[in-house]
Amino acid sequence: MQSKTFTSGRIRRADYDETTQQLDLHWDSKTVLAYKQVPQEVFRRLCAAPNPTTYWEDRIAEEYPKGTPMGKSSVADDAAQKFRDLFGRM
Numbered sequence: 001m002q003s004k005t006f007t008s009g010r011i012r013r014a015d016y017d018e019t020t021q022q023l024d025l026h027w028d029s030k031t032v033l034a035y036k037q038v039p040q041e042v043f044r045r046l047c048a049a050p051n052p053t054t055y056w057e058d059r060i061a062e063e064y065p066k067g068t069p070m071g072k073s074s075v076a077d078d079a080a081q082k083f084r085d086l087f088g089r090m
Helices: 040-048 052-059 072-087
Strands: 002-005 011-017 022-027 032-035
Touching: 002 040, 011 040, 011 052, 022 040, 040 052
Parallel strands: none
Antiparallel strands: 002 011, 011 022, 022 032
16 A cells, blocks of 8 residues: 655545555545545556645546545444444344
């Protein structure tokens, strides 16, 4: 996985998984938006853009399907398993 940290603008970090072609964008508001089927070249251009937020608005936001942020599904699965362990199947 590749990561890029940004020091200005609303996007704080971009994580890209080349095997799944998923791009996770971490925002200054602490939210994470995930996009699927993003080519590596798009990630590279985002990292090189003078204004990554504008690049996201113009080239990513409406172009690629949204997904679940990496690592989020396992957290939800763990919580569900703990609930089932505590209360059993309902």
